[in-house]
Amino acid sequence: MKKRKVELVVISDLHLGTFGSHATELYTYLSSIKPKVLVLNGDIIDIWQFRKSYFPQTHLKVIQKIISFASKGTKVYYITGNHDEMLRKFSDMNMGNLALVDKLVLELDGKKAWIFHGDVFDASVQHAKWIAKLGGLGYDYLILINRFVNWCLKQLGKEPYSFSKKIKASVKKAVKHISDFEETATDLAIEKEYDYVICGHIHEPKIMEKENKNGKTLYLNSGDWVENLTALEYNKKRWKLHYYKQHEYQEDENLFEMEDLVSDQLLQSILITK
Template sequence: MKTIYYPSIWISDLHLGYKDCKADYLLDFLNRTNCDVLYLVGDIVDLWSMKRQFYWEPSHYKVLECIQAKAESGTRVIYIPGNHDETFRHYVGRSLFNVEVHRTFIHTTSAGKRFLLLHGDDFDSATRYNKLISIAGDAGYDFLLFLNRWTNRIRRIYGGHYWSLASWIKNRVHKAKEAIAAFEAAAIHEAKKQGVDGIICGHIHQPALKVSDGIVYCNDGDWIENCTALVENKDGRIELLHWSDIQHVLHTVELARPPENKASQAA
């Protein structure tokens, strides 16, 4: 199997242990990519869901096994626990099975741009619609995922590819759009406050890659609805990838390299 190399990859909101986790697509992504650094930006295992009802498919174990194999074979794996796996925040500053656990992290791209990494539940209090931001486990969201599940079963029967009905509906609900905008504004404000060039987060299951008010806002999405990941290319570009039946680039941001100084140019 031919693999694609990226210096850095970001994934979050896998929600292993939840019935709507798209573990098969995720496994395909992990097996067909390799990187120097793999960032796990929270909600990797859905402890909230497993407390309500235990659910664990063999494919979910294979995802963890694949991540562990990468960590043991030289990939630096950095884990930033989210709200659904917040138990692991007790291990911040330590290493678990060759996986580093951090509360937040600063990533510097090959273009010299600094990005703040965090899960994103820090911004719940900054949004006016807290329940919409804490969507996983919410009854309304569960119903959207139920519709999503059956819509895609019918689409497969007729030869259609995976498509997120849940995301389509959410993007057309006015209050949900307001909550997403408030979350993004809070994230951008935090990036400016910390003096970084951009921010990378997850949490709201809303993949995005854009420049706003001079800050590069990146949300790597999820593996419940959208099946998305962020990657950094060798030339410094950051891309948002969709990975299900058909893989394609959703968005790209070019990050200009800093100019060389006169001494290096003379050399």
């Protein structure tokens, strides 16, 4: 199976353990790449919404894939977010190629990249956590309903529709929140003389250059794997936003399944031998 070699991949807001997480699509994407460095930029396992009764095999396979990357030489950075903030008590821990951190600075071809989740800018998370958690629960069920509606639309041969995107676009306060978030992140990055500032948190994938009187920086947001299914990829001094499109992977999905089947059979044969 041919895999794309990528120097750096940044993904965030997987929200594993929730109904809205597109773990199957994420696993397919991860199976198609061979990154030198993988950055998990927060809200990977959704501890806020964690249910003992809901953590399907597809979600577990994503975790196994990430561990597999680290065991095969990929440097994996897990940056904590607000939905997995319980892990912050273990920050700055290193286990081979896997590092758990709250923020990260990488040098990329002579330029500095400042990477963090972004919840530090969110007043609702910092000062009224119970409201944010309640909102997260409502959002989770909204996404679940949306997925059912989109399944029905697919049966009718119609394009999918995003409830959350429509709400964000129509609510002025939400639009202003995103704008304020981006401005705060870029102003701080310019002040600290970072060439790139990379965030997640707001589920808004974007690459844009921002400039003020003190200088300029490139703002990047890796988006999420609930609504947008996006990843940031860095190769040969260039950034790009990768959008998952099912038809591009359809031919390979059977190969991924065969790869898993062979691995499972190999494991079983080893256990039987022992």
